[in-house]
Amino acid sequence: MEELDSGGPLRVFRKPDIKEELPLIILKNMVVFPRAMFRLIVKRPQSLKALDFSMKHGRITLAVVQKKETIEVPKEEDFYRTGTVIKIREAIRMPKGGIKVIAEGIVKAKITKISQDKPFFKAKIQPIVEPEPKKTEKIEILMQSVLNRFREAIALGAMVPLDVMLAIVNIRDPQPLVDLVVLNVDFKILQKQRILESQNIEEKLKIVNEALSDQIKILRMAKKIEVETGKELGKMQKEVYLREQLKSIEKELGIAEGKGEMARLEEKIKKSGMPKEVEKNAIKELRRLQRMPSFSPEVSWIRTYLDRMVELPWAKKSKTEINIKMAKKILDEDHYGLEKAKERVLEFLAVQKLVGKIKGSILCFIGPPGTGKTSIGKSIARATGRKFFRMSLGGIHDEAEIRGHRRTYVGALPGRIIQGIANAGTRNPIFMLDEIDKVGKDFRGDPTAALLEALDPEQNFQFSDHYLEVPFDLSDVMFITTGNILDTIPPALKDRMEIIEFPGYTEDEKFHIAKEYLLPKQIEAHGLKDGKNLKLTDTTLRVIIREYTREAGVRNLERSLAAICRKVAKKITEGRVKTFIIKETKLKKFLGPARFRLIETEKKDEVGVATGMAWTQAGGEIILVEATKMPGKGKLILTGHMGKVMQESAQAAFSYVKSRAKNLGLDEKTFNRIDVHVHVPSGAIPKDGPSAGIAMAVALASCFTKKTVRRKVAMTGEITLRGRILEIGGIKEKVLAAHRGQVKTVILPKDNEKDLEELPKNVRQDIKFIFASHVDEVLKVALK
Numbered sequence: 001m002e003e004l005d006s007g008g009p010l011r012v013f014r015k016p017d018i019k020e021e022l023p024l025i026i027l028k029n030m031v032v033f034p035r036a037m038f039r040l041i042v043k044r045p046q047s048l049k050a051l052d053f054s055m056k057h058g059r060i061t062l063a064v065v066q067k068k069e070t071i072e073v074p075k076e077e078d079f080y081r082t083g084t085v086i087k088i089r090e091a092i093r094m095p096k097g098g099i100k101v102i103a104e105g106i107v108k109a110k111i112t113k114i115s116q117d118k119p120f121f122k123a124k125i126q127p128i129v130e131p132e133p134k135k136t137e138k139i140e141i142l143m144q145s146v147l148n149r150f151r152e153a154i155a156l157g158a159m160v161p162l163d164v165m166l167a168i169v170n171i172r173d174p175q176p177l178v179d180l181v182v183l184n185v186d187f188k189i190l191q192k193q194r195i196l197e198s199q200n201i202e203e204k205l206k207i208v209n210e211a212l213s214d215q216i217k218i219l220r221m222a223k224k225i226e227v228e229t230g231k232e233l234g235k236m237q238k239e240v241y242l243r244e245q246l247k248s249i250e251k252e253l254g255i256a257e258g259k260g261e262m263a264r265l266e267e268k269i270k271k272s273g274m275p276k277e278v279e280k281n282a283i284k285e286l287r288r289l290q291r292m293p294s295f296s297p298e299v300s301w302i303r304t305y306l307d308r309m310v311e312l313p314w315a316k317k318s319k320t321e322i323n324i325k326m327a328k329k330i331l332d333e334d335h336y337g338l339e340k341a342k343e344r345v346l347e348f349l350a351v352q353k354l355v356g357k358i359k360g361s362i363l364c365f366i367g368p369p370g371t372g373k374t375s376i377g378k379s380i381a382r383a384t385g386r387k388f389f390r391m392s393l394g395g396i397h398d399e400a401e402i403r404g405h406r407r408t409y410v411g412a413l414p415g416r417i418i419q420g421i422a423n424a425g426t427r428n429p430i431f432m433l434d435e436i437d438k439v440g441k442d443f444r445g446d447p448t449a450a451l452l453e454a455l456d457p458e459q460n461f462q463f464s465d466h467y468l469e470v471p472f473d474l475s476d477v478m479f480i481t482t483g484n485i486l487d488t489i490p491p492a493l494k495d496r497m498e499i500i501e502f503p504g505y506t507e508d509e510k511f512h513i514a515k516e517y518l519l520p521k522q523i524e525a526h527g528l529k530d531g532k533n534l535k536l537t538d539t540t541l542r543v544i545i546r547e548y549t550r551e552a553g554v555r556n557l558e559r560s561l562a563a564i565c566r567k568v569a570k571k572i573t574e575g576r577v578k579t580f581i582i583k584e585t586k587l588k589k590f591l592g593p594a595r596f597r598l599i600e601t602e603k604k605d606e607v608g609v610a611t612g613m614a615w616t617q618a619g620g621e622i623i624l625v626e627a628t629k630m631p632g633k634g635k636l637i638l639t640g641h642m643g644k645v646m647q648e649s650a651q652a653a654f655s656y657v658k659s660r661a662k663n664l665g666l667d668e669k670t671f672n673r674i675d676v677h678v679h680v681p682s683g684a685i686p687k688d689g690p691s692a693g694i695a696m697a698v699a700l701a702s703c704f705t706k707k708t709v710r711r712k713v714a715m716t717g718e719i720t721l722r723g724r725i726l727e728i729g730g731i732k733e734k735v736l737a738a739h740r741g742q743v744k745t746v747i748l749p750k751d752n753e754k755d756l757e758e759l760p761k762n763v764r765q766d767i768k769f770i771f772a773s774h775v776d777e778v779l780k781v782a783l784k
């Protein structure tokens, strides 16, 4: 099995942000236009500084032309106010000084204010976007006359490469016609500037016509002189012309490398195994590419597009085979425990084998970090012979990230699904989408619909990506999604998925995982020959688990083991000692002081401190609830980063304890003379929800009655004003956390009794459960 990883979020290019203030590059004798690539050589100090600045700030500048070519150091009044925002693609230092720049015109813009003139000009600008021109009859006529004059100019010997000629003659729309003619015919600077400034296509065509007429006049004169003197026009010019023509002829005949490349591309298209319709479309694009003049910006778009198309695994598949017995063996080989998850995965594979296709729902692994979700995914790939590819969905807000951008976007890319398939290199990989619970929905759009279309086996046989423009069949991909929590997954997606929970491990399970899987893996990865160089005693492993990590999964455990291996490897390469047996007493030397020793063992039972349990994204946690009283006016003070619901439940607990004052043997009047402070330490654990209600009631009751609380009794449950206890969620995670914290007795709401089934057997054996429906029952157990 091969593993591929997208390595973090993929970059999606957008139209470059055009800042309001840009540096200016002042050109001597050329006007640049949007939608065109061009080169120029920057030499003057002013422009070099502007260029330098722009290279460090987004590579964007405004190019304007000066009014008179002869001015060396242009001042504010020496250049035109309308220019083109350009994006610098390449800047190459020239051996004899100066910098050659290859740039692309992005959008026309007007200077609204010069904001700096030294050491180079900067200006506030406003982009001008022209509306798409409508083709009126008048425009048709003007276009025709431009074409006629253009032909005449050519006939008189204007130097235009053959492919440009062909392109111009075939153009149907006015704007591209203007663009191409301006780019290729030698107009005066002023004429070009007027064309750039004009907002109106009719006017532009008129100026082009004028300029062409001027050009024709000049060419006629030249021809006359040529005939009269019998001399040829510049020899150099002629050579250039001939060479261009030769290139075009070679291209037609498929001799030169240019056509060779096209032929190769065509071959690749035919070999890629695309469906017939798609292939037809690709060939059409290829023909378009062949006809296009080589400098047109579209050339690189189409080429990139075709390259991406042929790279996609249209027909490439890994040979997969499902042998349930073998699959079970592999899953067991790679993972300890996780019985339920493995069983569901095997069922899923069995159905797949029977139906012969991926059918039904998408698998979704939910659980805290480091609980083996990714790892099981890799095992499934190994068991089925598929490739494995993983990608994170975290922070995706936008349909375009899933489905791609249309090709007309500058720097457009396919969406992540198609990129992932291209990376995987086969059309039937295991495609794992991490962080499905962190897919966002906001003003930028909603990616869920696109995701659903990609994942759902009912509809993904023709997934449409905006960039590809042709459907791609995803029905052989085995998608698996993962996430930490269920609540934030968009409901539409949740409905189509089969949720498999990875609840987290008990200390015992962690011990086995560490001993049988993680440690051998790390020993091998660090080149320590198994068993000979490094041994950890069982107690050491347990101490690492208990005192150096506190997590539902085994990620930090694995990290700690890696740290030990690293240090041992270093010591071995340094010299004498060859064998390390690490006892728990030596851990401090390898991992530093224990981090979690105190938390569980609050050493002795106290007044006003109750043990509660909280559910967090990382599994469960034990929390302590402290209550204390002081002289005051009957206020309740709450601290420790409690969420709103938790604060309300503290209020409820307080009111309940007050209402029971008599039963608890308290004088009701005392409440008016004291303030009560409830605090939940460990500010870093996010805490909210009603489930700490009974722990607060116990802490408060203890604080008033001065009876100590049994610290090895942990409790969770919502409390009503009358002291009734209501059902809560997250039982499994909470109880596992309590088990990790060596708690012996757990008090749960009566209505949660049914949830006990989910717990591992050894946990059920180790802990005594008490189910309570009223706080009075809790107080009896928790208080001494």
Ligand SMILES: Nc1ncnc2c1ncn2[C@@H]1O[C@H](COP(=O)(O)OP(=O)(O)OP(=O)(O)O)[C@@H](O)[C@H]1O
Pocket: 334, 335, 336, 337, 338, 367, 368, 369, 370, 371, 372, 373, 374, 375, 376, 434, 483, 484, 513, 517, 518, 553, 554, 555, 558
């Ligand atoms: N039951 C297990 N048996 C053996 N190794 C395990 C088990 N569970 C987890 N591991 C190992 O622990 C490490 C972390 O697991 P993994 O990367 O699969 O976590 P994850 O659930 O995908 O976490 P996240 O939500 O952060 O992506 C891996 O090296 C994995 O092999």
Ligand SMILES: [Mg+2]
Pocket: 373, 374, 375, 434, 482
């Ligand atoms: Mg993972």
